[in-house]
Amino acid sequence: xxxxxxxxxxxxxxxxxxxxxxxxxxxxxxxxxxxxxxxxxxxxxxxxxxxxxxxxxxxxxxxxxxxxxxxxxxxxxxxxxxxxxxxxxxxxxxxxxxxxxxxxxxxxxxxxxxxxxxxxxxxxxxxxxxxxxxxxxxxxxxxxxxxxxx
Amino acid sequence: xxxxxxxxxxxxxxxxxxxxxxxxxxxxxxxxxxxxxxxxxxxxxxxxxxxxxxxxxxxxxxxxxxxxxxxxxxxxxxxxxxxxxxxxxxxxxxxxxxxxxxxxxxxxxxxxxxxxxxxxxxxxxxxxxxxxxxxxxxxxxxxxxxxxxxxx
Numbered sequence: 001x002x003x004x005x006x007x008x009x010x011x012x013x014x015x016x017x018x019x020x021x022x023x024x025x026x027x028x029x030x031x032x033x034x035x036x037x038x039x040x041x042x043x044x045x046x047x048x049x050x051x052x053x054x055x056x057x058x059x060x061x062x063x064x065x066x067x068x069x070x071x072x073x074x075x076x077x078x079x080x081x082x083x084x085x086x087x088x089x090x091x092x093x094x095x096x097x098x099x100x101x102x103x104x105x106x107x108x109x110x111x112x113x114x115x116x117x118x119x120x121x122x123x124x125x126x127x128x129x130x131x132x133x134x135x136x137x138x139x140x141x142x143x144x145x146x147x148x149x150x
Numbered sequence: 151x152x153x154x155x156x157x158x159x160x161x162x163x164x165x166x167x168x169x170x171x172x173x174x175x176x177x178x179x180x181x182x183x184x185x186x187x188x189x190x191x192x193x194x195x196x197x198x199x200x201x202x203x204x205x206x207x208x209x210x211x212x213x214x215x216x217x218x219x220x221x222x223x224x225x226x227x228x229x230x231x232x233x234x235x236x237x238x239x240x241x242x243x244x245x246x247x248x249x250x251x252x253x254x255x256x257x258x259x260x261x262x263x264x265x266x267x268x269x270x271x272x273x274x275x276x277x278x279x280x281x282x283x284x285x286x287x288x289x290x291x292x293x294x295x296x297x298x299x300x301x302x
Contacts (some may be wrong), residue, residue, distance in 0.1 A: 010156075011237045011239050011243040011246075012241065013221065013225055013236050013243060014239075020226060051157075058246065058264050058266075060266065087247045087248070087249070087250020087251060088253075088260070088264070089250060089251060089253075090254050090257060090259065090262075091258050091259075091260070093260040096260070108246075108251075109165060109169040109170045109247055109251070110169070111169060
């Protein structure tokens with residue numbers, strides 16, 4: 001299984017750095033998409049299915065928080081895990097992101113290892129969720145834990 | 151700027167530069183304007199924020215060599231392959247991370263409102279004026295000097 005990953009940040013260099021980190025992480029990648037604003041994320045989602053979104057908070061037009069709010073209100077997108085990667089490091093801001101449904105929160109400055117670790121954890125959790133849904137829909141158990149094929 | 155804020159600024163900037171740019175910042179106390187060579191070659195980055203109804207702006211002035219070296223290290227490419235747009239983008243992100251990190255420490259309740267970061271060539275950089283009028287935090291690096299002030 002390969003994952004489509006969407007990176008949203010108004011800084012082109014930051015997107016390039018995150019993209020490089022993701023590529024080097026060993027996560028199986030289908031496509032890496034980019035957006036400079038929350039609004040652009042919504043435009044990308046209309047065209048392409050995305051498995052996880054890594055987004056900044058402080059972006060023009062539509063902030064990462066507004067984006068998160070919008071995604072969680074949309075039944076098509078509500079289950080896409082959203083990881084906030086941001087300079088806004090106050091506990092209150094993290095709590096707000098968690099309450100809105102963010103899957104994880106990474107503070108800038110970050111170490112590449114942190115992005116790798118959190119991305120893997122988030123994808124593992126999302127993948128497990130899909131397996132559970134399958135069990136529920138089929139009415140049959142899935143033998144063993146297939147886990148992630150990283 | 152009180153000593154606590156100054157200490158937080160120094161620690162958060164050191165962490166930022168070491169983690170993201172692989173550059174060691176050495177805080178320098180009592181630096182004078184004469185330490186700044188070729189002031190016309192400096193870049194500027196800045197970002198405002200509002201905290202408890204009070205507006206402040208954090209200004210960064212740094213040597214051209216340092217700005218290009220940071221960007222090269224950040225992107226993992228040689229400085230000869232960079233363009234100035236990438237440098238200015240990295241400086242805006244530096245201001246963003248510097249201010250965000252600072253506010254995370256001094257405003258844990260998260261009530262501060264961040265502005266948009268700016269960057270450019272420091273056409274208005276006059277070291278004598280800066281060192282006389284503001285409480286400057288200065289760092290020495292292997293690629294030149296970084297100066298910071300917080301204007302309230």
